[in-house]
Amino acid sequence: xxxxxxxxxxxxxxxxxxxxxxxxxxxxxxxxxxxxxxxxxxxxxxxxxxxxxxxxxxxxxxxxxxxxxxxxxxxxxxxxxxxxxxxxxxxxxxxxxxxxxxxxxxxxxxxxxxxxxxxxxxxxxxxxxxxxxxxxxxxxxxxxxxxxxxxxxxxxxxxxxxxxxxxxxxxxxxxxxxxxxxxxxxxxxxxxxxxxxxxxxxxxxxxxxxxxxxxxxxxxxxxxxxxxxxxxxxxxxxxxxxxxxxxxxxxxxxxxxxxxxxx
Ligand code: NDP
Numbered sequence: 119x120x121x122x123x124x125x126x127x128x129x130x131x132x133x134x135x136x137x138x139x140x141x142x143x144x145x146x147x148x149x150x151x152x153x154x155x156x157x158x159x160x161x162x163x164x165x166x167x168x169x170x171x172x173x174x175x176x177x178x179x180x181x182x183x184x185x186x187x188x189x190x191x192x193x194x195x196x197x198x199x200x201x202x203x204x205x206x207x208x209x210x211x212x213x214x215x216x217x218x219x220x221x222x223x224x225x226x227x228x229x230x231x232x233x234x235x236x237x238x239x240x241x242x243x244x245x246x247x248x249x250x251x252x253x254x255x256x257x258x259x260x261x262x263x264x265x266x267x268x269x270x271x272x273x274x275x276x277x278x279x280x281x282x283x284x285x286x287x288x289x290x291x292x293x294x295x296x297x298x299x300x301x302x303x304x305x306x307x308x309x310x311x312x313x314x315x316x317x318x319x320x321x322x323x324x325x326x327x328x329x330x331x332x333x334x335x336x337x338x339x340x341x342x343x344x345x346x347x348x349x350x351x352x353x354x355x356x357x358x359x360x361x362x363x364x365x366x367x368x369x370x371x372x373x374x375x376x377x378x379x380x381x
Pocket of ligand 1: 261295298
């Protein structure tokens with residue numbers, strides 16, 4: 119039997135075991151998916167091989183550590199330095215990123231996106247910003263601290279901290295911070311978010327399975343919003359295709375995973 123896992127801190131909330139195990143069970147694939155609470159990202163590779171894993175997903179805050187840990191990084195992950203999916207290929211650790219395509223899939227229903235404001239400047243923000251720019255969508259980053267902004271400026275984004283921010287109209291505002299994941303924090307000061315949300319068409323949060331304080335504000339402003347569940351589904355389907363080496367049809371994977379959201 120093959121063994122898969124998700125690495126994160128925290129990781130108890132993750133739906134990934136349920137999603138992937140649903141596919142394995144429905145499609146009679148001889149594998150099991152578990153979760154691993156990892157405190158120290160530098161121990162990722164060692165832990166992966168100690169557990170005898172065939173593959174894994176990586177969530178907050180270890181996606182950049184996962185990139186560093188890989189023997190080889192392929193596809194989109196290479197351009198962003200962020201890995202969310204790991205494959206054991208004959209004892210070599212291969213890294214991929216399925217988050218950005220998963221997110222694009224999830225916002226199809228919003229139609230044409232002209233410009234996006236991303237709250238946060240971590241791994242998810244990097245993946246989404248790069249994908250948006252590749253799709254000719256103007257992208258602005260708003261983060262609480264300064265250090266990570268340089269990367270985004272180099273990429274071609276507007277990038278500022280809360281103090282320097284001048285709000286304009288956005289088609290979509292996305293929370294990619296972990297504010298609201300395990301606390302009741304907003305991803306930016308309340309008054310700043312008021313200004314932003316009064317001038318926005320759609321809102322999304324990468325956090326799933328709950329109404330974060332940020333989504334609650336969007337709801338209060340009667341905006342169309344979505345949590346990160348569809349993004350989770352999108353990235354999960356693409357990761358599962360890698361886990362099973364494309365031996366199961368994408369539609370089958372998606373159907374089985376979607377059902378797991380109802381459990
Ligand atoms: P990172 O740790 O890489 O980045 C976190 C970012 O959030 C940083 O920019 C950090 O700012 C900012 N931040 C953290 N706490 C706060 C706070 N209280 N207020 C304001 N800003 C804050 O995380 P990831 O990008 O990997 O993940 C971010 C979120 O997205 C997580 O909640 C994760 O669960 C979710 N996610 C969901 C997915 C899905 O499929 N639905 C997929 C991927 C991620 P600073 O730079 O100042 O430290």
